Amino acid sequence: MKKWLAETIDNSGLVIFRILLGLLIASESFGAILLGWVEAVFVQSKFTFNFIGFDFLQVLHGEKMYAYFFTMGILGLLITFGLFYRFVMIAFTIMWTAVYLIQKEHYNNHYYFLILICIIMIFLPANGKLSVDAKLFPKIKQTKIPRWMPYLLIFQLAILYFYAAIAKLYPDWLDGTFSRILLNGITQRQFLLDIFNQKWFLLTYAYIGILFDLLILPALLWKKTRKLAIIASFGFHLFNAYTLKIGIFPFLALSFIVLLYDSIPLKFLNKKEEILPNNNFNTKLLLFLFVPFFIVQLILPLRHHFIKGDVLFTEEGHRLSWRMMLRERKGFLKIKVVDKNTGVSYYYNYAAELTPKQIKILSNSPDVIWQYCQKIKKESKKPISIFVECEVSINRRPFYKLINEKTDMATAKFNYFAHNDWVLLQNLN
Known part of the structure; x- marks a missing residue:
């Protein structure tokens, strides 16, 4: 050879x-x-x-x-x-x-x-x-x-x-x-x-x-x-x-x-x-x-294969792996912002600053959700907590919760090569 x-x-x-x-x-x-x-x-x-x-x-x-x-x-x-x-x-x-x-x-x-x-x-x-x-x-x-x-x-x-x-x-x-x-x-x-x-x-x-x-x-x-x-x-x-x-x-x-x-x-x-x-x-x-x-x-x-959970749902390890045109993802997302000083909360209007394509990927991708929450935190003039309500459907299955709603995404960490605990694990079968 x-x-x-x-x-x-x-x-x-x-x-x-x-x-x-x-x-x-x-x-x-x-x-x-x-x-x-x-x-x-x-x-x-x-x-x-x-x-x-x-x-x-x-x-x-x-x-x-x-x-x-x-x-x-x-x-x-x-x-x-x-x-x-x-x-x-x-x-x-x-x-x-x-x-x-x-x-x-x-x-x-x-x-x-x-x-x-x-x-x-x-x-x-x-x-x-x-x-x-x-x-x-x-x-x-x-x-x-x-x-x-x-x-x-x-x-x-x-x-x-x-x-x-x-x-x-x-x-x-x-x-x-x-x-x-x-x-x-x-x-x-x-x-x-x-x-x-x-x-x-x-x-x-x-x-x-x-x-x-x-x-x-x-x-x-x-x-x-x-x-x-x-x-x-x-x-x-x-x-x-x-x-x-x-x-x-x-x-x-x-x-x-x-x-x-x-x-x-x-x-x-x-x-x-x-x-x-x-x-x-x-x-x-x-x-x-x-x-x-x-x-x-x-x-x-x-x-x-070495990250906990089903990549089809969690998306962890999906990129750079030649997983091409394998699934349809649809998601619903709400981002709740809480003022730490007053306790006042409101739902963030992300649709006002994003394109339809950005809204789509934000609604079902854990890394993008985390990234966007960091952006909200950085631009906030007050100390805030951020909580996410997100449900995702894979290949038109029922919707399952993707993000732990109790996790403060403003302080959550992101790991490229391991499972992020704030991403929920669901059995799609």
Whole structure:
């Protein structure tokens, strides 16, 4: 295996992937402006719910975010053309990571996936040909790379697919309950709804989702099944792109196909000259950088198994674990503020300062509730206690209490990696 990974292969797949990645980055960035996403998230809101500990990123708010996303779009085009590639890739990765961390209202595993792919791409010589850099700096030209380089990207995709499949192995997915909720939310056409509500269709959809996540990469890697797997990939991802509206991810996933080939028989990619990789990239880089990187990626999605309670209800350990489109959460929330000096209490009118999207996530997410209570406490001119009344329904089950109503959330602590006692434990079965 080590010898096989160390073999040199044509770098055309990695180069094409760079071009496609840059185009998708530009599409995502410019599209966020043109389709109103930037306005809805950063302009219409008074603030955003950043990841806890990243409050300093609140500077990324307001109309300046139009320029911010425009800049990221330009960086995407520079990646495509391969101009100052490594510097540009680092700059985009930092900027995109900041966008991811500044807002949880539109949390998406695919945003996180793009960060990880960009981190890997920083260290790969994807500008060895078909790039402005290769024209300006002939020393970086190369037509060959070690096989392990594109397989770093493939392994990251494999982690996503594997944990996405494992996450689906729970009752509401296996019996078609969530498939019904998901599919009924994507159309108003009666003839489609009639199909989507058939038990056989719901179970087929559910189990195809599991099998696809588990088998698609092995099928793509095996030459005998690759053509069939490519057809299945296009069908699956284009269906999701059309129905689920999940941004660039379906197209990003499809772009990985070019990495599977040791050579791509296109004349403009394969000139007569053969330039071997330079010595700047070797197995030491793989050992000391990417092995720890992937160990973290393998551990993070498991952490909810070591946290008390059902992650489906508590949400503790949900983020960064590839638990994608698995459940529907609805919540009702009241925030009671008590003046410690006078004992006078009132219910806080959070709807007056939040967008509908923010209200939705606040009503059912423990970390956001805690975060918002800290904001209320910080802005209060008097010493106060804060008590929360919150009930949550998972996949249209009955509503259960999520937060301990006796806990003063103004003084409660938050723990990222363990159970928070003020989050109640409920048996959903």
